[in-house]
Amino acid sequence: MIRFENVTKRYPDGTVAVEGLSLEVAEGELVTLVGPSGCGKTTTMKMVNRLIEPTQGRILVAGEDIAGVEPVELRRRMGYVIQQTGLFPHRTVLDNTATVPHLLGWPKARRRERARELLDLVGLDPAVFGDRYPDQLSGGQRQRVGVARALAADPPVLLMDEPFGAVDPVVREHLQTEFLRLQSRLHKTVLFVTHDIEEAVRLGDRIAVYGEGRIEQFDRPATVLGAPASPYVADFVGADRGLKRLSVTPIEPGDLEEPPTVHLSDRLDKAARRMAAAGARWAVVLDDADELHGWVSAGVVEAQEGTVAHHARRMEAWLPLGSSLKQAFSTMLQHDAGWIAVLDGDRFVGVLTPSRLHAALRRSIDADAREVGRTEVELESIESS
Ligand SMILES: Nc1ncnc2c1ncn2[C@@H]1O[C@H](COP(=O)(O)OP(=O)(O)OP(=O)(O)O)[C@@H](O)[C@H]1O
Structure with a gap:
């Protein structure tokens, strides 16, 4: 659904933010981009909605080279959620949520109905919050409005740049849970930037671990945690990766x-x-x-x-x-x-x-190492070890 083909971004001052990036996000898949500050995650994301143009390579969305798509037209196909939600301070929550339907020229009654439906979906009662202004909301509520606004025109693709980065850890975990619940219903194709490895493994179907300007490993969270591809990745995911792996290994x-x-x-x-x-x-x-x-x-x-x-x-x-x-x-x-x-x-x-x-847990690590299903690993090998 989103495909990077050997994409490089060199800024005019010579900084190479992304180098030779190839990556594919399947339809309905949630891919997290994770890595330390300055490694090129935001640059990668902003190239997808043409806020930044690549220096080399091409990016395809649904098979179409986006270099040939009008940026405004392109952005209407993609929900975009950022850390500082970017809500309009002088517009109500309902109007903020209806921003894209408004741009698309939907009649007023329809876009207000859609905005109410979306607010409900993200857990905000439109009767309570609809007429408030953004500064009358908590940080977590503002982020929810940001997500509702991004989903308003039902775009197939969502770009999310540290959307839950500005709220405290308890609210963040709550928002993550709600977002996973939403995603299990909506199946959007999502590119999600974070510098928090916990968030990356919790949300991602696959995670791309960035080193400087390039991907060090692109795999399912359990594999990244169980079999890091390099000492850099092992160091980045942390010494407690065994413990983290518990959170991404389901009971079967x-x-x-x-x-x-x-x-x-x-x-x-x-x-x-x-x-x-x-x-x-x-x-x-x-x-x-x-x-x-x-x-x-x-x-x-x-x-x-x-x-x-x-x-x-x-x-x-x-x-x-x-x-x-x-x-x-x-x-x-x-x-x-x-x-x-x-x-x-x-x-x-x-x-x-x-x-x-x-x-x-042991069996899932063994299974990953041998690239077989977990049920194919004999229990004896564990209990006797
Ligand atoms: N307009 C610009 N001109 C020059 N260099 C830039 C520009 N924008 C970003 N960079 C550089 O490109 C590199 C990658 O930046 P980017 O914002 O993509 O990183 P990031 O991984 O998203 O970081 P963070 O987690 O801190 O947001 C950094 O070294 C940054 O300083």
């Missing part, structure tokens, strides 16, 4: 243990037999709709009569399949739990234990 069905399951309505002697047969000290308890209720321990079951319902404990520590290993670890710590339940929708699929979590 193959990572889970399957303890015996019993139902709330089961008699205790049946539950006891099932646990004994499995050699388990506890079982997961499901309700009549087969949804997770909690757990029950073998000790309680053996000593009592009646049904599981009287002795089952609620299980609060659970996560959906596909959550990150970091969320899993954090949930274990938060609930002081030796395992967490993993659900697929409402369906219970298994449990993740600390040793399985460790195995999953």
Whole structure:
């Protein structure tokens, strides 16, 4: 969707900001450009909407060489979000959001309706915020308006230059989560500049790690963290990259243990037999709709009569399949739990234990090194190592 072909930018004073850059962002993909200050990220981005012209090479968007597209026309096809949102201070939030539809000549009622819809989408109630001016908003709210404005005309491409850079870390994490949720619905092609490696790995389908004016590695976040291409990249992603990798490695069905399951309505002697047969000290308890209720321990079951319902404990520590290993670890710590339940929708699929979590992480590193799927890596090789 966005393709750089051997692009170089040399400024008139001789500074080479970008050199021989080749990079392709697929349709619907979110690529983060990350690197230290001055390495050429912003220059790269601004060449896509022709705020800066390359000295050499060409850039194609949807197959078309943008050198032949009117800059104003080109920019209407691309949402652009920057750190200092660039909102018009004397226009209301609603009018700011409707900027591009206004430029495109949409009738007033339609563009106001669209602006309200967009504000809703980014989590701002238009009835509350629509008539405010930008200086009557918090930094995080201003950034949301910036995102809403960029999306207003539904452009296929979004260019985002440190859009969450000016807000505190808690708000930033919140905005990132919301943006990921939005992106999972909208599937825009996104080029996202940041100097924050945490943000880059969290948001990017792939990340391009910049050295000076050139890309040192362009890969999925887990690969960059697990197998940095050079000492420079290893240094940039940080000594705690193993820990960071937890946040980009999802829980997969193959990572889970399957303890015996019993139902709330089961008699205790049946539950006891099932646990004994499995050699388990506890079982997961499901309700009549087969949804997770909690757990029950073998000790309680053996000593009592009646049904599981009287002795089952609620299980609060659970996560959906596909959550990150970091969320899993954090949930274990938060609930002081030796395992967490993993659900697929409402369906219970298994449990993740600390040793399985460790195995999953090791397996994903092995899988990347061998360029195979994680499920193809034998668990034995981990447990015996
Ligand atoms: N108009 C200009 N004239 C000369 N040099 C420039 C110009 N704009 C940028 N540069 C230089 O080009 C290099 C890359 O700048 P760029 O803004 O692309 O970096 P960046 O990675 O986005 O940095 P930051 O994270 O600090 O925004 C820097 O050395 C910068 O000083």
